[in-house]
Amino acid sequence: MSEGDRSFDVLVIGAGPAGLAAACRAAAARAIVCLVDDNPRPGGQIWRASLDRVPGPAVPWIATAARLGVRMIEGARVFAAPEPGRLALETGAGEPLDLRYRSLVLATGARERFVPFPGWTLPNAMGAGGLQSLVKSGFPVRGKKVVVAGSGPLLPAVARYLRHAGADVRLIAEQAPLAALARFARSLLHHPHKLAEAAIFGGSLAGVRYLTSSWPVSAQGDGRVQSVTLARGGKTFTESCDYLACGFGLVPNTELASLLGCRVSEGVAVDDYQRTTVEGVYAAGEITGIGGVDLALVEGEIAGHAAAGQTERASRLFQARDRQRHFARSLARSFTLREELKHLAPDDTLVCRCEDVSLGRVRAATGWREAKLQTRCGMGPCQSRVCGPAVEFLLGWKPDSVRPPLFPVSVNSLSQAGDSGS
Amino acid sequence: MNDAVTLRVNGKPVTVPAGAMVSTAIAAAGFDLFRRSVTGQPRGPLCGMGICFECRVTVGGRQHVRSCQTACASGMEVQTDE
Ligand SMILES: Cc1cc2nc3c(=O)[nH]c(=O)nc-3n(C[C@H](O)[C@H](O)[C@H](O)COP(=O)(O)OP(=O)(O)OC[C@H]3O[C@@H](n4cnc5c(N)ncnc54)[C@H](O)[C@@H]3O)c2cc1C
Ligand code: FES
Numbered sequence: 001m002s003e004g005d006r007s008f009d010v011l012v013i014g015a016g017p018a019g020l021a022a023a024c025r026a027a028a029a030r031a032i033v034c035l036v037d038d039n040p041r042p043g044g045q046i047w048r049a050s051l052d053r054v055p056g057p058a059v060p061w062i063a064t065a066a067r068l069g070v071r072m073i074e075g076a077r078v079f080a081a082p083e084p085g086r087l088a089l090e091t092g093a094g095e096p097l098d099l100r101y102r103s104l105v106l107a108t109g110a111r112e113r114f115v116p117f118p119g120w121t122l123p124n125a126m127g128a129g130g131l132q133s134l135v136k137s138g139f140p141v142r143g144k145k146v147v148v149a150g151s152g153p154l155l156p157a158v159a160r161y162l163r164h165a166g167a168d169v170r171l172i173a174e175q176a177p178l179a180a181l182a183r184f185a186r187s188l189l190h191h192p193h194k195l196a197e198a199a200i201f202g203g204s205l206a207g208v209r210y211l212t213s214s215w216p217v218s219a220q221g222d223g224r225v226q227s228v229t230l231a232r233g234g235k236t237f238t239e240s241c242d243y244l245a246c247g248f249g250l251v252p253n254t255e256l257a258s259l260l261g262c263r264v265s266e267g268v269a270v271d272d273y274q275r276t277t278v279e280g281v282y283a284a285g286e287i288t289g290i291g292g293v294d295l296a297l298v299e300g301e302i303a304g305h306a307a308a309g310q311t312e313r314a315s316r317l318f319q320a321r322d323r324q325r326h327f328a329r330s331l332a333r334s335f336t337l338r339e340e341l342k343h344l345a346p347d348d349t350l351v352c353r354c355e356d357v358s359l360g361r362v363r364a365a366t367g368w369r370e371a372k373l374q375t376r377c378g379m380g381p382c383q384s385r386v387c388g389p390a391v392e393f394l395l396g397w398k399p400d401s402v403r404p405p406l407f408p409v410s411v412n413s414l415s416q417a418g419d420s421g422s
Numbered sequence: 423m424n425d426a427v428t429l430r431v432n433g434k435p436v437t438v439p440a441g442a443m444v445s446t447a448i449a450a451a452g453f454d455l456f457r458r459s460v461t462g463q464p465r466g467p468l469c470g471m472g473i474c475f476e477c478r479v480t481v482g483g484r485q486h487v488r489s490c491q492t493a494c495a496s497g498m499e500v501q502t503d504e
Contacts, residue, residue, distance in 0.1 A: 038472055040493050045471065051441035075491075077472075092492065094484070111473050123454040123466030133470030134490060138442035140450050223464050224454040253473075353468070353476060356461040381475035381486070386468065408475075408486070 008034040008071070010307045011087070011101035013078055013256065016044015017293050018285025018300035019107030020061040025304030025313075026105075027068035034099065035070050036089065038077040044109055044285075045129065046293050050136045057293075073097070080404035080417045081260050085280075088417035090409045096416035103280050103307040106257050106268065107300060110250040110286035113389045115150075115337070116351050116359065117344035119219030119228075120246070128158045128247035135165050142166030144242040147228050149173040149216045152249045152335045153184075153292075159208055162245070170239055173214040173230050175248070176335050181212055184334035187327065217344055219244055231340070249335055250290045251389045257283060258402040273314055274303035282307050291328030298324055342394055351394070352387040354380020362391060368400035381408045429498035444489035444500055445470075445477050456489065458503040479503075 010026040012019045015037035023035040035042070041049040042065075047058035054062060065072065075092035082088055087104075089097040112127040119125065126134075128148055135141055146167045148159045151174060159169045174181070214232040219225045227240045252267040262276035263269040267289035274282045284303035285296035298321045305314035345351070347360030357377040365371035368378070368391075377391075378384030383406060384391075388399050405414065428437045431451035438447050445467055448456060455464040456477050467477035472491040480501040481487040489500070 038491065040491065049441070051439050053441075111469060111471065114468070121459075121463060121465065123456070123464050126466070126468050127470060130468055130470035134443075134445055134449075134467060137490070138439050138446040138450075140446070224466070353459065353465070353474070356459050356463065381478075382473060385473045 005071075006098060007100040008032050008102070010034075010103045010105060010304070011099055012036065012105040012107060012304075013087075014044065014107035014109055014285070014287075015039070015042035015072070015074075016107060016109045016285060016296065017047065017058075017061075018109070018287075018296040018303070019044065019105065020058070020065060021297045021300030022105045022107060022282075022284055022304035022307065023070045024061060024064045024068060025301050025310075026103075026308040027065065027070050027304075029305065029308035029310050031103075031308040033068075033070045034073060034101075035065060036073045036076055036078065036099070038075070040075045040092065042072065042074065045133070048133055048136050051138055077407055078256055079406045079409050079413070081256070082417050088404075088413070090407070090413040094410050094413070096410075096413035098416065101280075103282065104260075105274075105300075105303045105307050106260075106262075106276070106281065106283040106287055107285045107296075107303075108253040108256055108287050109296075110252050110290055111385060112154075112247040113249050113251050113393070114246070114386055115248045115341050115344065115393060116349050116390055117216055117218055118346065118349050119221070119225065121350055121353055122219055122221050123224040124221075124242060125219050125225040125228075125244040125246065128245040129154055130247070131243060131245040132158045132161050135162060135167075141243065143168060145170055145240060146243045146245055147171060147173070147216075147230075147239055147241040148245045149175075149214075149228070149230065150247040150249070151175045151337060152247065153331070154247060154250070156210065158245060158247075163208065167243075169208050170241060171209040171211060173211050173216065173232075175215040175338055175341065176212060178212040180334045180336075184330060187330035187334075215338075215341060215344075216244070216246060248337055248341070248393075250286065252287045252289060253385075254287060255383070255385070255402050255406050257281075257287065258399075259404060259406060272318060273306040273311060274299055275306065289328060290331065291324060292331070295321065295324035295328055337393065345394070351390055352377040352380065352384075354378075354382050354387075357387075359394065362387075363395065368397050372400065383407070427494045427496050429494050429496065429500060431500045432502060438494055442494050444479065444481060444487070444492045444494055444498070447494050447498075447500060448479065448489060448502060453502055455504075456502050
């Protein structure tokens with residue numbers, strides 16, 4: 001790439017709904033826009049391509065981005081921010097890439113929250129959205145027994161998808177009580193188009209048991225998961241399975257924002273125009289808090305307009321965003337994680353899967369700093385993306401400060417990022 | 423357009439649809455264990471989206487490649503831990 005090819009008016013990180021919407025709106029205002037994603041294909045989580053097929057709702061956004069000349073860089077991830085206006089990336093092939101921007105839109109989305117329990121590290125015990133993403137890339141589940149467990153509207157969506165792919169979904173265990181779900185279903189009445197999506201009481205789940213107030217207490221198996229024991233109504237029962245798909249809600253991917261110095265509380269803090277506390281840096285979508293695809297889209301549009309200087313257009317969307325935020329709040333209330341989940345892991349259960357650190361060893365430390373120094377918890381390749389939210393849930397420790405590189409990268413990429421320009 | 427790709431996982435040939443990730447090829451070839459942890463425990467994919475690094479394997483001699491974020495290519499050699 002030549003020098004001119006690497007400088008953009010608006011650089012968008014993350015090509016999910018929020019990032020696509022931001023890129024399209026900024027490009028429509030004639031800004032020179034670049035859209036980057038770690039995934040080999042655009043779409044983010046909800047619109048992840050099934051093999052080569054991009055799902056329907058993503059098609060017009062991707063087509064618009066292409067028509068407006070948005071530069072798409074796929075399979076590259078940001079790992080450092082060497083100076084204001086500049087990001088360091090590494091491509092899938094391990095090559096360094098240096099990009100410059102006037103405005104930056106962070107749309108890095110969210111990941112699943114994992115709650116440790118004995119056996120959660122066995123092969124074939126994975127995330128709920130995690131198994132779904134793998135199956136979208138052709139992962140074979142036809143005829144396999146799957147138990148889906150954890151919390152949130154993602155569970156029935158995943159179960160439906162897995163059934164469609166031929167899996168034998170044995171049951172869905174939702175930790176929230178029925179009363180909370182009923183409240184959630186009622187709140188959906190204000191958002192009728194979401195009803196079909198939620199499918200909690202929907203016909204397509206007919207035949208799959210949907211248990212409420214039920215959660216996994218342990219997984220068993222020799223070399224891979226073979227059964228899961230679940231709690232329900234003060235008792236436990238064991239279900240045999242080939243795959244265990246477990247997700248306990250979502251957590252925003254705020255690492256890059258923290259590295260840039262943006263203020264983060266639950267998600268990245270933003271004002272009405274989706275501006276973060278750092279000049280020229282915007283944030284949109286689930287990086288600002290969990291709220292689903294429609295909120296991600298409208299936040300993306302606002303950020304795109306604003307980053308290209310179209311504040312008037314951005315402000316016309318404030319009302320639409322308020323309605324979606326209302327939905328996000330009822331979502332969070334309905335699927336609050338119960339206390340019992342904090343006591344599933346005995347001291348010898350691993351919390352940090354990169355460095356194999358048990359909960360007991362982490363608990364013995366006074367906080368993140370000491371745990372890192374004494375046990376290497378959170379120091380492995382995932383950089384505490386998995387154990388961080390788990391430890392926060394179990395012990396109440398807030399995440400430690402974020403340092404580059406955000407991901408393990410080659411020495412070559414690291415040294416390029418260290419250069420003060422090229 | 424080609425609609426299938428053949429590659430090898432631990433020496434075993436496996437054919438997957440075009441666009442499939444390496445994680446798919448590993449499962450299709452019948453392997454559950456992707457890597458061994460620092461204390462030797464068997465591990466496989468967790469997040470499916472590139473953040474946990476539990477699915478990492480050796481691809482074409484390059485170590486620590488996340489199989490869930492890497493597309494299969496014809497003739498690729500994939501190595502998992504034992
Ligand atoms: C595994 C998973 C599965 C889900 N499945 C569904 C579903 O089936 N139905 C549903 O309604 N909702 C689903 N959700 C919820 C979903 O997150 C939102 O509905 C929606 O996708 C949020 O859009 P977004 O644009 O904010 O972020 P996302 O769609 O998450 O997009 C963020 C993008 O940023 C990229 N990225 C992150 N960090 C970097 C970096 N450092 N460098 C480069 N790129 C980066 C990621 O690769 C990702 O593609 C799922 C969530 C997860 C985590
Ligand atoms: S499964 Fe988590 S990085 Fe591949």
